[in-house]
Amino acid sequence: MDYSKLNGLIPAVIQDADSGEVLMVGFMNSEAWDITRRTGYVTFYSRTRNTLWTKGETSGNKLEVVDILVDCDDDTVLVKVKRLGDGNVCHTGQRTCFFRALNEHKGHKQ
Amino acid sequence: MDYSKLNGLIPAVIQDADSGEVLMVGFMNSEAWDITRRTGYVTFYSRTRNTLWTKGETSGNKLEVVDILVDCDDDTVLVKVKRLGDGNVCHTGQRTCFFRALNEHKGHKQ
Numbered sequence: 434m435d436y437s438k439l440n441g442l443i444p445a446v447i448q449d450a451d452s453g454e455v456l457m458v459g460f461m462n463s464e465a466w467d468i469t470r471r472t473g474y475v476t477f478y479s480r481t482r483n484t485l486w487t488k489g490e491t492s493g494n495k496l497e498v499v500d501i502l503v504d505c506d507d508d509t510v511l512v513k514v515k516r517l518g519d520g521n522v523c524h525t526g527q528r529t530c531f532f533r534a535l536n537e538h539k540g541h542k543q
Numbered sequence: 544m545d546y547s548k549l550n551g552l553i554p555a556v557i558q559d560a561d562s563g564e565v566l567m568v569g570f571m572n573s574e575a576w577d578i579t580r581r582t583g584y585v586t587f588y589s590r591t592r593n594t595l596w597t598k599g600e601t602s603g604n605k606l607e608v609v610d611i612l613v614d615c616d617d618d619t620v621l622v623k624v625k626r627l628g629d630g631n632v633c634h635t636g637q638r639t640c641f642f643r644a645l646n647e648h649k650g651h652k653q
Contacts, residue, residue, distance in 0.1 A: 446565055457614065458556060481548070501644065503643050503645060504643075505633050505634065506640075509567075509640075509641075525615050531612040533614075534612055
């Protein structure tokens with residue numbers, strides 16, 4: 434993978450393997466990428482906390498890797514997953530982090 | 544949108560509005576984001592060329608915005624699109640930039 438374009442990170446798009454819903458986008462460094470492939474559970478690098486985190490390690494809502502696709506220039510991955518636990522991926526308790534359409538978004542600074 | 548985490552950029556995941564396929568990931572700065580919303584065609588900021596580019600402006604394979612979703616912390620967008628032109632999104636001529644499964648990827652440095 435090419436980590437050079439983003440200071441050692443690659444974006445990882447997480448998609449529900451069954452429904453096709455895009456659930457979230459996180460970032461991986463090479464260690465997070467290795468752990469994800471080795472364990473079969475999605476692990477990110479947190480840019481704000483400067484630490485590795487396995488999604489769902491606290492909540493139990495882990496993301497089990499079903500399939501991984503690599504993009505044409507090796508700088509982004511698409512991880513198809515099965516949602517474990519209660520299946521709510523977002524920290525807000527929503528099913529996906531993409532739960533707001535742009536036109537429901539007027540109250541925020543855009 | 545919060546551009547602070549990525550030096551003025553946000554990742555934009557492009558998904559086929561009909562099939563649910565994830566087609567590519569690009570980056571937008573605030574100008575690309577404004578142009579995308581104003582024109583209805585996906586426009587990115589190229590990190591390698593340091594310039595705005597409307598996807599398909601040369602090939603004719605523009606991406607028409609159908610729906611836009613914003614993630615929970617305002618730093619990523621999901622753009623659902625209709626593929627115009629011949630519908631091949633990737634510069635390699637493939638339908639999507641995510642055309643390689645990880646296990647077909649052994650020849651590359653990972």
